[in-house]
Amino acid sequence: MPLKSATPSKSDLSLKRTYAKYNRLYFGGELPDASVWWEPPDGAYADCTKLDGEFRIRMSPSISGWTEIWHLTLLHEMVHVKLWPLKRHTKKFQDEMLRLAELGAFNKLW
Numbered sequence: 420m421p422l423k424s425a426t427p428s429k430s431d432l433s434l435k436r437t438y439a440k441y442n443r444l445y446f447g448g449e450l451p452d453a454s455v456w457w458e459p460p461d462g463a464y465a466d467c468t469k470l471d472g473e474f475r476i477r478m479s480p481s482i483s484g485w486t487e488i489w490h491l492t493l494l495h496e497m498v499h500v501k502l503w504p505l506k507r508h509t510k511k512f513q514d515e516m517l518r519l520a521e522l523g524a525f526n527k528l529w
Contacts, residue, residue, distance in 0.1 A: 430454045434478060437493060445524050450500050455493070457483055465492045467499040474500050487528045494524055 434455040442450045453467075453474035460466040460477045467476050476496045482488045498515045499505070505512060519525065 429456050431456045431478075434476075434489075434493065437490065438476075438497065441494060441497060441524070445494070445519055445522055446497065446501060450497060453500060464488070465496050467496045467503075469503060474503070476500075490528050491525060494519055 434457070438453060438455050442448055451474055453476055455476045455478065457480045458477045459479050459481070463479070464482050465476060465478045467474065469475070476493070478489060478492060478496075482492060495516070498512060498519070502512060502515060
């Protein structure tokens, strides 16, 4: 599905900082940089794409007021970045989400 053009400068500072923090804490800093911003994705809370070698994560503004939900959603999209180009929620994806849970990534949201 086509994605509106975005540049790293379009990233939301709060989302970008949280991405960097979670990358450090839960992914050993190994995820590539990504543009992360508020924009309604098609029929989801968020989506992750890669265009011209750059990862782009769109987060629905409808969840921006629920900090716990958007943090959880961002972690979910970061798993998509890690496992790229895997887009489905396979066992490998579920195992990675469980790894985050075992590290306490989700406990710290509440």
